[in-house]
Amino acid sequence: MTTATRRHRSVRVKQHGVPRWKQYLRNTVLGVYALLTLYPLFWMYMSAFKTNAEFYASPFSLPTSWNWDNFVRAWEVSGMGKAALNSLWVTFLALVLTLLLGALTAYILSRFTFRGKRLLTGMLLLGMLIPVHSTLVPLFIMMNKIGLLDTHAALVLPYTAFELPIAVFIVLAYLTNIPKEMEEAALVDGSGYTGIFTRIILPVTLPALSTVAILGFLRFWNDFAFALVFINDPNLKTLPLSLSVFATGYSTDFRLTMAALAMASLPTIIVYLMFQEQVMKGMAAGAVKG
Amino acid sequence: MRTFTAKRAFVTFGLLPSIIIYTVFVIVPVFWSAYYGFFDWKGIGEARFMGFGNFTEALGDDIFWLSLKNNLIVVVASVFGQVPIALLLALLLRKGTWFQRFVRASVFMPMVLSSVVIGIIWSTIYHPQIGLLNGLLDMVGLGEWKKAWLSDPAIAMWMIAIPIIWNFIGPYLIMFLAALSSIPSEMDDAAAMDGASGTRKLISVTLPMIWDTIKVTIVLCISGSLKAFDLIYVMTNGGPAHATELLASYMYNSTFNVFRYGYGSAVSTLIIIISLILIAGSQLLMRRRNQT
Numbered sequence: 213m214t215t216a217t218r219r220h221r222s223v224r225v226k227q228h229g230v231p232r233w234k235q236y237l238r239n240t241v242l243g244v245y246a247l248l249t250l251y252p253l254f255w256m257y258m259s260a261f262k263t264n265a266e267f268y269a270s271p272f273s274l275p276t277s278w279n280w281d282n283f284v285r286a287w288e289v290s291g292m293g294k295a296a297l298n299s300l301w302v303t304f305l306a307l308v309l310t311l312l313l314g315a316l317t318a319y320i321l322s323r324f325t326f327r328g329k330r331l332l333t334g335m336l337l338l339g340m341l342i343p344v345h346s347t348l349v350p351l352f353i354m355m356n357k358i359g360l361l362d363t364h365a366a367l368v369l370p371y372t373a374f375e376l377p378i379a380v381f382i383v384l385a386y387l388t389n390i391p392k393e394m395e396e397a398a399l400v401d402g403s404g405y406t407g408i409f410t411r412i413i414l415p416v417t418l419p420a421l422s423t424v425a426i427l428g429f430l431r432f433w434n435d436f437a438f439a440l441v442f443i444n445d446p447n448l449k450t451l452p453l454s455l456s457v458f459a460t461g462y463s464t465d466f467r468l469t470m471a472a473l474a475m476a477s478l479p480t481i482i483v484y485l486m487f488q489e490q491v492m493k494g495m496a497a498g499a500v501k502g
Numbered sequence: 503m504r505t506f507t508a509k510r511a512f513v514t515f516g517l518l519p520s521i522i523i524y525t526v527f528v529i530v531p532v533f534w535s536a537y538y539g540f541f542d543w544k545g546i547g548e549a550r551f552m553g554f555g556n557f558t559e560a561l562g563d564d565i566f567w568l569s570l571k572n573n574l575i576v577v578v579a580s581v582f583g584q585v586p587i588a589l590l591l592a593l594l595l596r597k598g599t600w601f602q603r604f605v606r607a608s609v610f611m612p613m614v615l616s617s618v619v620i621g622i623i624w625s626t627i628y629h630p631q632i633g634l635l636n637g638l639l640d641m642v643g644l645g646e647w648k649k650a651w652l653s654d655p656a657i658a659m660w661m662i663a664i665p666i667i668w669n670f671i672g673p674y675l676i677m678f679l680a681a682l683s684s685i686p687s688e689m690d691d692a693a694a695m696d697g698a699s700g701t702r703k704l705i706s707v708t709l710p711m712i713w714d715t716i717k718v719t720i721v722l723c724i725s726g727s728l729k730a731f732d733l734i735y736v737m738t739n740g741g742p743a744h745a746t747e748l749l750a751s752y753m754y755n756s757t758f759n760v761f762r763y764g765y766g767s768a769v770s771t772l773i774i775i776i777s778l779i780l781i782a783g784s785q786l787l788m789r790r791r792n793q794t
Contacts, residue, residue, distance in 0.1 A: 253612075
């Protein structure tokens with residue numbers, strides 16, 4: 213049986229297959245393209261290790277010595293420590309809120325019938341069409357009025373609000389394929405809905421929630437526009453905002469700039485390397501809906 | 503009866519926080535910006551009602567139209583840059599060997615970087631004195647082609663379109679791969695039986711099968727162009743002489759730099775209207791194509 217299929221397959225490969233040299237050519241082109249795509253990033257990391265003289269003299273070469281103290285200096289000079297803590301804190305809070313509210317809303321939407329259900333779904337879909345930047349001015353005015361400007365809540369709440377639709381739809385799609393038996397049994401056993409949510413729904417939807425968490429982490433950690441408009445206090449600035457001072461050109465110390473960028477990007481790159489498939493599929497799906 | 507009330511209470515209180523946060527921070531701002539668009543307001547003091555004044559001012563402002571034109575440049579660069587490159591890569595990356603997975607992961611990599619990081623890297627690449635691009639031209643003996651890439655109004659916008667293309671190929675590649683993998687293998691066999699292969703098979707079998715996905719990516723290019731604010735802010739802040747101004751950066755600069763919140767609100771509203779028109783228009787075009 214197996215030999216038969218294998219032979220069948222090898223025949224097919226011969227029929228549709230591409231000649232060897234074409235495959236080599238194709239892989240070379242692909243490889244070169246991949247390296248070109250990665251090059252700006254690679255270059256950033258290499259430049260981060262150089263001395264300034266080396267950075268100017270030989271921008272394309274590898275560093276002759278690995279100056280780790282560039283990172284130490286960049287960390288101190290740019291005050292990244294505080295910004296990193298702010299980013300961590302804001303990202304963490306927004307993630308907790310997004311996961312909790314996203315799961316709860318998805319659970320209710322998938323298991324209950326109530327008036328206004330279609331309206332709510334429609335509103336969530338509609339929200340994904342709104343260009344985020346067009347809400348900056350009205351949000352600024354509103355935050356100013358309710359005294360939220362220059363607080364971390366000014367970031368956490370909009371982050372959560374704008375991530376909510378994608379979170380709800382990811383969990384909702386996952387829940388529709390989950391049988392309801394367990395929940396019904398729990399209900400018969402006298403469990404309340406809150407209990408079902410915390411003891412059954414949250415654990416069961418963990419795979420979907422992890423996708424939501426990864427996407428949310430990338431979005432919140434990298435956000436620039438909201439932070440730019442809502443945060444002015446240097447003590448509250450998140451990483452992208454504190455890095456943007458390097459863009460204004462006041463710093464001519466390019467290796468320190470590169471070192472700072474390299475450090476700030478490391479968390480998202482690590483998360484990406486760990487969860488490649490989830491990141492790629494999730495972001496592609498989010499783009500289609502968004 | 504008790505379960506009925508318990509159910510109702512759970513639904514109500516369970517949805518309440520989501521509805522409040524979502525309404526306050528996503529839905530209300532849209533209407534507020536439409537409302538404030540009718541006022542002259544500096545952020546402090548009384549807001550003065552002025553009818554359609556802000557809207558007519560924006561529509562009469564050359565820079566507004568220049569921004570819209572630049573947005574369309576981004577759309578064009580995306581449609582003719584991102585979509586073909588992503589499609590071509592997808593056609594070459596259907597096997598999923600470790601090497602192909604590496605290529606796919608590399609192409610997607612820029613998506614996880616902050617746009618501030620991307621903007622600063624590319625500004626450095628384009629830097630007139632120490633930039634990689636000019637360095638490369640020197641190396642290959644094309645020194646006379648060297649330029650201050652981002653300060654030349656004639657080309658600055660196109661130079662910014664390059665990192666935008668580079669940044670967003672990944673998701674399109676994933677979408678095309680998903681679409682290609684959903685083509686039933688019988689189609690391939692049937693095409694082979696008919697003697698179709700290579701380019702002909704691509705045009706007469708593969709492309710029609712994934713046409714819906716291509717249309718989706720084009721809509722995404724349109725809506726994506728309205729989101730390109732961060733990169734502009736970091737790289738050029740709309741300059742030189744508004745040559746790289748996009749609608750979003752125009753909105754930002756005419757609000758927060760000069761404290762004209764009413765005017766900014768009007769521009770925000772116009773952006774929402776434009777994006778809805780573009781999305782609705784592209785949907786309509788597609789429906790018509792489906793009917794024929």
